[in-house]
Amino acid sequence: MAASEPLTIESLGELMALVGKSADFTRITLEAGANRITLSVYSSMADNRQIYEHLMPGLQGMQEKIRDWSALLGRLPFKDMSVETEPKKIAAKLQRGFAVIELAILPAETLLIDISNESLGHRSNNDTENEFAVIGPKAGFVENLEINMHLLRQQIAVPQLIFEDMTLGSLSKTKIVVAYIEGLTNPELVQKMKDRLRGIDFDVVYDSAMLEQVIADESNTPFPLFLTTERIDRISYVISSGQVAVMCDGSPYVLSGPSTFMDFFISPEDYYLPWITGSFFRIIRIMSVFFSLFASPLYIAVLTYHFEAIPTRLLHPIMLSGLHVPFSPVMEVLFLETTIELLREAGARLPAKIGQTLGIVGGIVIGEASVQAALTSNILLIIVALSALASFTTPIFKMANTIRVLRFPLILLSALLGGFGIAVGFTLLLAHLLRLKSLDSPYMIPFYPFRRGNLADSLIRSSYQHTTNRTLYLNPLRKKRYHPNMAKDDIDHED
Amino acid sequence: MNYQAPLAKTVSPYLLWFMIHKSQTGVAVLDFQSRIAQGAEQDSWVSVLLTGLSMHLVVLLMFYVLKHANRGDLVSLHVQLFGRGLGTLLNGVFLLYLLLLVCYQLITYSQVIQALVFPDMGTWRIGLVFLLLFVYITSGGFRVITGTAFWFVLIPSLLIVTLFIPLQYADWRNFLPMFNHSLPEYAYSAAQSLPLYIGVELLLMYYPFIRNNDKAQKWAHIGVMHTYLLYFVFVVATFAYYNMGQLRHSVWPTLGMSKIIQFTFLDRFDYFYIFNWVFVITPPCCLILWSCTRILRFTTRMSGRVSLWATAAVVFVIVAVFHDMLAIDRLGAVVRYAGTSLLFGYIPLLAVCVFIANRFRKSVRDSEA
Incomplete structure (x- = not known):
């Protein structure tokens, strides 16, 4: 190797x-x-x-x-x-x-x-601040592999939970652990994951997120093909549904796969709330993806090419708000979107306390000032701010970033070709998603290839009575998760 | 004899439903109502239905033919039945027909865009954008095309719901009197409705990529049925909404109907229809380009990628040079004649050839035994 x-x-x-x-x-x-x-x-x-x-x-x-x-x-x-x-x-x-x-x-x-000192140089706890959930456990993985294995074994307390180790990185000699459940996880998946990891030749493995890119099926994509998370409940859930997890020494992020597109929009909180509330928030999250992707391109397309599509009563306020703006809609949008990207990037690099101040300065001062300076219209400011907000509802930060990046090609397409460009952009995006695979399994499951059995936990999170089976695309050796406990569901049931 | 491609490249049999349905619905859905109404007028919905029903027969014949092909598709069957020389010639003719089909879709859709959205945008620009998109999708392989077909059956289907708004202005007496037309008038309408069903013959190319394809016929019939039921809904809605006089002067009745739909935030709902047709024509065009690629790879030494780009380049040149309205009309007529003779002339003929060849082989085997 x-x-x-x-x-x-x-x-x-x-x-x-x-x-x-x-x-x-x-x-x-x-x-x-x-x-x-x-x-x-x-x-x-x-x-x-x-x-x-x-x-x-x-x-x-x-x-x-x-x-x-x-x-x-x-x-x-x-x-x-x-x-x-x-x-x-x-x-x-x-x-x-x-x-x-x-x-x-x-x-x-x-x-x-x-006589090695394992605890030297490691924090002992992680409050999952990057993947926060209001309800549910707050403990996350840390940078130490031994502690991470301990945390995971606490949640899955069966001897079938196997940790297989290997060493990667010609300089770092990083310890990697492949975790799965014997007799449940499909052995083919485990083998594939191990083969991919063994095929790596790298000098220093800094983080599992780096491994994710090296073992990915397709490197020319903005989408993350494997889920990386710092939440213990998330990893124990994917392992128990038949996925393979990879832990990497020195990284608080644990990688798991094969993942699907939907996995990135699921928050563990969905499962802690009643299913109706959980499903509602999940749908909000998915809708906000569409909003975030298409809101500003639609603004450009309508105001540049299709203003006759808007009724006069709505056109009036839009036109009034943009009356003194000397720029074309696409320039306006690019100006505001770039501002938001700058704020986001600066906020991410700065210490937390300064970052908060920056948010206020950026959001209120720059926004208000640029409207008064007639650099952008009020309505666009609302649209861009909302779509920025919407893009941060995605629970996995990597996917949120992807969505933020994807807006820019769509903005350019709509500036060039109007609504036709948006339709073409959507088709391109869908075709790209359909081409992707994660560990040789299609990325768009359960929508295409269509899997009815997995629909119970996709767009909506059905009640636990309907999610008694494991996700079938993973081909787990045991299909049944638990008994549905349906007895008391029948009308006037007496026992 | 039944041939199937390697398992990893195939798709589930139920997807045949979406493939058959999606390869039939194209740009013709926008304007077929005024064309068919020239024949049997308010009764022409009968012709649409009957033509649709006849597709079941075509599907039956295609399955019969394909089961006896060595490599499960038309190109190999041609060589197998008629020898290398004549087979290659027939494949060339089929390739030409497919090229015409994709050009027809692109040119007609560009006309819609130019007439209703962007009067200044050249056909070559629209064609270029589309072809780059098609090449990207098609280079992903058959499974990606099937995926787009699946999604782009579901997404435009949402538009059917919006038909209820024009139906509020419907006058159901438009259908009266019923059945007062002569047989030639019905036949004329049937012939005019054929472009709606062209595309089903692409099964001759992708058949080997359907898993358990010999048992998948059920799904193909469901797909055909889906198609004519959808057209039936559109025809009924159109005839209830327009009277015959209005229909005669309407170029794109489907789009005309959608113009009545209004929301407080949207005045021109027809834009929604127009841009949704990007989704409607993308999968059939990709499937045609994919079929062209398969034919070229089978008959020439070009690799798949090269033949895909070559096909796209040829289509681009044709699309870019077609300007004359009369020529475009003639292209539509040629596609219609070619499609008719393929579906109702050539496929039955092929079935007879396969039948005779089988008999002959059987008698040879019997005499040897």
């Missing part, structure tokens, strides 16, 4: 010479007569308390007596100790915070002891 392995280490001496250059590398030698014990460790990776409280006392005074490893193995109180001869493996473990013990009388072998 690793075609671009950056360094090769031939011998133990070479390794020690190399790591010795680093300031955080510590080497302690205990000498007595002919024998000599050497302890090498990265102090930045290891738990230093363990070295001085348990390891050093165990080694002291042993220089004379020791003849082979068994004497030490019996004496030291650590869970993971192994004898290793291969320099490459020694290097790998040393990087992860193991202590390397050398004996002068056994020059080829070393003893590796696990």
